[in-house]
Amino acid sequence: MISTNQFLAKSDHNSFIGMNEPIILKKLVTNQSIRIENLDVYIENQHILKDMNLTIPEKSITCIIGPSGCGKSTFLKTLNRMHDESPEVKISGKVFVDDENIYGPHVNVIDTRKKMGLLAQRPCPLPMSIFENVAYGPRIHGIKKRKAVNQTVIQYLQYVGLWDEVRDRVRTSATRLSIGQQQRLCLARGLAIEPEYILGDEATSALDPLSTKKIEELFVKLKEKYTIILVTHTLRQAKRIADHIIFMYLGKIIEAGPTEEFFNNPKKQLTRDYLSGSFS
């Protein structure tokens, strides 16, 4: 309770809540944020996420940490409605993205997913050329003019720092890139659909340290324009790049707060145990 108020004081717009305090939550609504109310997720009658209430601040990096099986990835999937593909998943509660409940009755799934750029654990290039990989998103969303597509592709390949490495082979298959390059390509592909949010599901866990560093630098650069939500296994990564931390355990949010405060002054015993490595 005290902790909640403490970091609320930071600013009205960059606010952040991890506790069951819906009354305070209502004051904090901004246009461009993700707000979660009473979210419960069941997978085949197992209660995976338990009554989550949370507002994710815009234009910053929020890292979700916690031991394996605590529901981090499940939570991330609720944000872009990827659970729609699995009928055994039951979701109740509300997820407001830009003030619209994405689980409401008249929501177009495609529009919701288009707002969320997802970076998966392992890069998965589409079976086509480097160029086509980035051009794919804009094309299916209606950009047909050659010039516009070319421009978009080059712009985002440059943005992720891949253009100089691949400029003379953009028409060759994307699977020939190194795994780190592939992950940056996937990031460019995600950015090319012009999302507002970037979701990362342990996006660097399959990469070597150098590639990890490049991706992390990109995230830091991206937070000026995008709201970034990352699931990560490495506490050090969270410490390095996150502005806010959410600590989850067994489907519940245990503690949440600004990074510095979270690491230096954790409020809950469970958090302290996790940070000291007593369990993982």
Place this chain on the structure above:
Amino acid sequence: MKQLEEKIFKIIMICSAMIILGVLVYIIATVFYRGLPALTLDMITKLPGGGFYLGKEGGVLNAIVGSIYIIIGSLAISMFISVPLVMYINFYLPAKSVFSSLIRFSLDILFGIPSIVYGAFGFALMIFLGVRASLLGGILTVAMLIMPIMMRSFDEITRLLSRELPDALLSLGATKYEMVKVILRQLMPGLVTAILLAIGRGIGDAATVLFTAGYTDNIPNSLNQPAATLPLSIFFQLGSPVEEVQNRAYASAIILTVIILILSFSARYFSSKFSKNKI
């Protein structure tokens, strides 16, 4: 004791490999030994001459063309049905759907049905519809025969695809149909394998075409005319008491093998060419 076990098992394994190789070599050797001398240019460029199918003159061009017509027609039909079905049970139905296991189960049963039953079924159907033995009847019956194997093998390959690609596409905001189009490109080698298996089963089968496509010395001009096929021409030639005609059966077998080879290679070639192209 353990070493003895090891040795015995090794001998069994080597023997099995030898038996398979030996059978293959024996078949090929026999076919070529008896067929090669009879394999003249006339065989592949001329229609049969000198009486009905017992003749020594002319060639088996009627059967070559008929077989190719039938296999291409039935491949087209079964692909047209297999691809949507496999996409449906893999990507539209939920993973543990009862309906998809029902479909897979029925495909397994269909796969096990002997080809003569398909032939009889096709024949019964044609009598019911009042159609006589024709190219169309052959195409439809062979399509029924090869559909289960094409679907089942394509399905097996599709199931091996990891969830990552569909998830990546959906999270980009692709619709299911857009997703399937990209996935099909990824699955192209698998589809080609399925087609090759289907060709292998369909082109060499005599029982399905016996009643449904009939046999003729001419090349069919329309779907309503009967069509000759290589397996049947081999069958009829082997049934002849004249040794020269029998040898022509082996020559026909060589032709059949070569056709399968050509179809296989061209399928692989086109698939690699297709997958390089962009959407």
